[in-house]
Amino acid sequence: MHWASTFRSGAFRFALLLAAVFAAGSTAVLIVVERSISDYALEATAGSLQSEAAILSGEQREGGRADLLKAISRHRRAGTEQQFRYLLVDKGGVVLTTDFGTVRPGLGWGSVRVAENAGTGPSVETFKSLGVRLADSSLLVVATDTYDIQALRRELDDFTILCGVGITLFALIGGYLVGSLFMRRLERVNLSVGRIMEGSLAERLPTIGISPEFDRLTANLNRMLERIGALMEGLRQVSTDIAHDLRTPLTRLRQQLESVQEARSIEAYDSGVEVALIQTDEILAIFRALLRIGTLEGGAGRQRFERVHLSEIMDRVFQAYQPVAEDEGKMLTAEHARKTVVEGDGELLAQIFTNLIDNALVHTPPGTRIVSRLEMRQGRVIASVADDGPGIAASDRPNVVKRFYRLDRSRNLPGAGLGLALVAAIAALHDAHLELEDNRPGLAVRLIFPPGTATH
Amino acid sequence: MKLLLLEDDDSTRAHLERTLTAAGHVVDVCATGPDAIFLASSGEYAVLILDRMVPGVDGLGVLKALRSAGVQSPALFLTAMDGVHDRVEGLDAGADDYLVKPFAGIEFLARVNALLRRQPIVEVVTVLRVADLEVDLIKRTVRRAGRTIELQAQEFKLLEYLLRHAGEIVTRTMLLENVWSFHFDPRTNVIESHISRLRSKVDRGFGRELIQTVRGAGYRIDALG
Numbered sequence: 001m002h003w004a005s006t007f008r009s010g011a012f013r014f015a016l017l018l019a020a021v022f023a024a025g026s027t028a029v030l031i032v033v034e035r036s037i038s039d040y041a042l043e044a045t046a047g048s049l050q051s052e053a054a055i056l057s058g059e060q061r062e063g064g065r066a067d068l069l070k071a072i073s074r075h076r077r078a079g080t081e082q083q084f085r086y087l088l089v090d091k092g093g094v095v096l097t098t099d100f101g102t103v104r105p106g107l108g109w110g111s112v113r114v115a116e117n118a119g120t121g122p123s124v125e126t127f128k129s130l131g132v133r134l135a136d137s138s139l140l141v142v143a144t145d146t147y148d149i150q151a152l153r154r155e156l157d158d159f160t161i162l163c164g165v166g167i168t169l170f171a172l173i174g175g176y177l178v179g180s181l182f183m184r185r186l187e188r189v190n191l192s193v194g195r196i197m198e199g200s201l202a203e204r205l206p207t208i209g210i211s212p213e214f215d216r217l218t219a220n221l222n223r224m225l226e227r228i229g230a231l232m233e234g235l236r237q238v239s240t241d242i243a244h245d246l247r248t249p250l251t252r253l254r255q256q257l258e259s260v261q262e263a264r265s266i267e268a269y270d271s272g273v274e275v276a277l278i279q280t281d282e283i284l285a286i287f288r289a290l291l292r293i294g295t296l297e298g299g300a301g302r303q304r305f306e307r308v309h310l311s312e313i314m315d316r317v318f319q320a321y322q323p324v325a326e327d328e329g330k331m332l333t334a335e336h337a338r339k340t341v342v343e344g345d346g347e348l349l350a351q352i353f354t355n356l357i358d359n360a361l362v363h364t365p366p367g368t369r370i371v372s373r374l375e376m377r378q379g380r381v382i383a384s385v386a387d388d389g390p391g392i393a394a395s396d397r398p399n400v401v402k403r404f405y406r407l408d409r410s411r412n413l414p415g416a417g418l419g420l421a422l423v424a425a426i427a428a429l430h431d432a433h434l435e436l437e438d439n440r441p442g443l444a445v446r447l448i449f450p451p452g453t454a455t456h
Numbered sequence: 457m458k459l460l461l462l463e464d465d466d467s468t469r470a471h472l473e474r475t476l477t478a479a480g481h482v483v484d485v486c487a488t489g490p491d492a493i494f495l496a497s498s499g500e501y502a503v504l505i506l507d508r509m510v511p512g513v514d515g516l517g518v519l520k521a522l523r524s525a526g527v528q529s530p531a532l533f534l535t536a537m538d539g540v541h542d543r544v545e546g547l548d549a550g551a552d553d554y555l556v557k558p559f560a561g562i563e564f565l566a567r568v569n570a571l572l573r574r575q576p577i578v579e580v581v582t583v584l585r586v587a588d589l590e591v592d593l594i595k596r597t598v599r600r601a602g603r604t605i606e607l608q609a610q611e612f613k614l615l616e617y618l619l620r621h622a623g624e625i626v627t628r629t630m631l632l633e634n635v636w637s638f639h640f641d642p643r644t645n646v647i648e649s650h651i652s653r654l655r656s657k658v659d660r661g662f663g664r665e666l667i668q669t670v671r672g673a674g675y676r677i678d679a680l681g
Binding site for chain 1: 538539541544556558560609610636637638639640641642643644645646649650652653672
């Protein structure tokens with residue numbers, strides 16, 4: 001990875017953001033700490049000035065001015081470094097003793113700047129002073145240097161800056177580490193997506209980890225890949241089916257056209273072309289059915305669902321077929337529950353029953369009874385078409401709903417083996433359960449709609 | 457009475473134009489949506505035949521534009537799109553009929569003719585008459601040569617549709633769509649069975665057969681004579 005891209009990377013931005021937040025937070029905390037510590041130091045100074053002033057006032061009260069001056073000089077000598085400075089002025093304004101040179105600090109709190117000649121050379125120091133009026137009306141000023149406080153402040157400032165920078169750096173590094181960990185995991189997912197795009201369709205995305213939400217995301221994406229895979233497999237199957245099963249009718253069409261070429265009379269030519277047209281229409285019908293099954297299996301059409309009157313649809317199909325059944329010497333009857341409503345596509349549902357009754361008519365001998373039934377059982381709508389014809393062997397029942405599957409005995413009958421496949425596709429689109437059962441004798445095809453489809 | 461044909465495929469356009477011309481129609485042809493809009497805006501065409509998928513503005517867009525511009529000519533959509541949804545979309549856009557490719561020439565002509573005969577002003581017809589056959593749409597009675605004929609609901613609907621298109625060829629697909637609302641072809645001869653029942657009631661014993669079979673196409677009510 002290049003440096004430039006490192007800085008542009010999500011990890012770096014994440015780290016930067018984290019560092020900024022930490023920097024702001026720690027700065028605020030350190031400023032508060034620094035303020036309260038220096039306030040505390042100032043208060044401590046003020047306290048010691050007050051107690052020194054109180055002690056000296058006590059000396060003056062008990063032993064008069066002489067004791068006071070003695071006490072002052074004693075205090076001056078105490079310790080290696082002089083802690084307090086003093087000024088005593090009597091009520092006439094005569095300076096009795098001073099540590100401030102010419103400067104005259106007054107009553108109450110104040111600050112005094114005094115030139116010092118301590119070791120390293122002349123310097124100006126700031127003193128905090130407290131002036132009190134003694135019992136004999138003279139003025140006593142006690143002062144102490146603020147050097148320690150300032151030093152403390154400086155050190156606190158240094159500490160604050162150091163800590164702030166440290167924390168920020170720490171956050172920057174930590175953020176970068178966490179961020180790049182995250183990015184590395186995303187990168188793994190990205191690489192995986194790339195491989196899938198390049199064709200390794202069986203591959204699935206690795207989990208991102210870190211949090212359950214991310215894992216849910218990859219799990220969902222994987223489910224999406226499964227679904228797409230299944231759809232693609234379906235499409236592949238359809239194209240393979242088309243390639244295989246259209247070969248036969250196309251071969252027949254080709255032979256037909258060749259024989260038309262050899263026709264020697266206009267009548268033979270005309271009838272030959274007519275047969276070729278019929279064969280072409282059959283091929284187109286297969287195409288149409290396959291396309292429809294394909295789109296239905298893809299789930300297209302569900303967005304057009306509405307509440308449809310299944311009773312009315314089944315009545316319509318029944319009425320359309322009754323004369324056909326009669327002409328073929330079969331008995332078609334209807335037992336339709338009234339006003340049954342389901343959620344679905346009316347046109348597709350009509351096609352289901354058309355195909356089922358069509359099948360029952362085509363695959364049974366004369367004299368067969370066919371019943372189209374619609375009923376409500378345990379809150380579920382059940383539609384069925386049953387006949388007492390030859391039926392389908394139990395072992396064959398799962399096969400007949402497959403595309404192009406035909407029973408041996410019906411190979412010479414019209415059709416391409418797509419009728420039930422289309423029924424199954426439409427049923428699946430409606431979440432309806434399709435059952436093929438032994439009608440003892442005959443076949444019963446039952447369509448059980450999901451619960452919740454109510455009667456009006 | 458001119459027709460407008462919008463079709464982008466050269467060979468299909470030539471073929472359809474030949475089919476229409478041979479049937480005695482006058483046709484203007486174009487290959488793009490904007491051309492169709494330009495030509496049809498005049499409103500001089502009796503029927504618009506629009507291919508659904510053409511480059512640029514497609515048939516759907518052309519029809520929407522024309523309908524919003526007030527062009528009322530009936531329109532027939534030609535399309536390779538077979539989905540239920542596609543047809544509904546086409547009809548919603550203002551098409552009067554919808555024909556899925558590929559189709560037989562005779563089916564195409566029958567649809568165009570049905571649109572041509574459509575009366576622009578819908579006058580309320582209560583009685584349909586052809587020769588000595590009389591159908592009262594309000595009382596729902598059928599009489600031929602003074603004799604009352606009992607028909608079932610489906611048979612009545614079928615006869616009504618045939619009579620409304622008297623003299624024209626009506627294909628099986630048109631009957632399936634308009635009488636039974638089936639937009640797919642059943643394998644078995646649903647239409648044949650119903651027609652034969654209708655014939656046995658309406659035509660048998662009356663000398664002249666009004667319901668004629670047009671070979672390879674459909675049926676026609678003989679309006680002449």
